[in-house]
Amino acid sequence: MDEPRRLSQVEMRAWQGFLVASSLMSRRVEQQLKSDEGLSHPQYEVLVRLSATPDGELRMTELADAVLTSKSGLTYQITQLEKAGLVRRRDCPTDVRGTFAVLTEEGRRALHDAAPGHVSLVRELFIDALAPEQVALLADALETVGQRLRGDDPSPSGPPAR
């Protein structure tokens, strides 16, 4: 029916910029965390999420959702983190199927050690590259995009067509 409109020049710049920034940023963060504390970015994210809860624990599925990975992907990462002693598994008392991932003391320390370098890098490459107003605008824009991507969106594609 409708031929999709090509992207305008600005639109193209925005999209390309997004792809480039995503790609390069991701690699930089990955390298830094790895050489700094031996963590992958996904693993770092897991530790962050766990440490943000009162008990330092979260159900596998919740955690998978939080860090935007597949369930099988999380299973793998938790296994890795368990080997490293940064996280342990705990059976859920009320649901035999369930499993908690629990942050260990060592995990807390690893996160504590890794965080400063990580934050510095994010600052250096991302935040400090921009003027404060730009940061604010980015925050708004990217959150809006995120909402649409998540589906919690007031108007996924305009008012219902018919």
Add this chain to the structure above:
Amino acid sequence: MDEPRRLSQVEMRAWQGFLVASSLMSRRVEQQLKSDEGLSHPQYEVLVRLSATPDGELRMTELADAVLTSKSGLTYQITQLEKAGLVRRRDCPTDVRGTFAVLTEEGRRALHDAAPGHVSLVRELFIDALAPEQVALLADALETVGQRLRGDDPSPSGPPAR
């Protein structure tokens, strides 16, 4: 020496938003291209880059740089695309070491077929989620970040410290 400043609330929102948008967007695009035309996103990017040249060909290293992947990663993808008949390799006449990746007619058609759906998706999830001014601001901000990430940057981290 210097304790890195924690991220402020906006800074956090911007960074988190960036991570979330990157992650979700990437998966959506991947799925769409795959189910639509059987291409991965990296493969699509390769085709785009090749089609943008006059002769539809590019040296392996140049192409790797253009699509922001490692040389070995590109070798792999070109092999895949060659199997699919969308690209072929051509030895460089002036440098025995060199190889060109050349877009085939079939490759051109595949790109032509895949492009509309891809553009629609990008529009739907990214561009159309935002007001035109937001798109323009995003373009500027992300390009700035990209420059810093690439290293072509007027002030990587302030004036030389000593």
Add this chain to the structure above:
DNA sequence: ACATATCAATTCGAATTTGAACAATCAGGG
């Protein structure tokens, strides 16, 4: 011409990711 450093592309192994299939369990309605 020659030694040395750089470069192009590939190969290799290790790590990681995803979706599908699976096994076990839970929840709700009749």
Add this chain to the structure above:
DNA sequence: CCCTGATTGTTCAAATTCGAATTGATATGT
């Protein structure tokens, strides 16, 4: 109580990624 359908986490195979090492070839300086 029991049946059906959803949920939980894991396992598995396939695909992909990266970096280090490799093989040749090219460029540079003397």
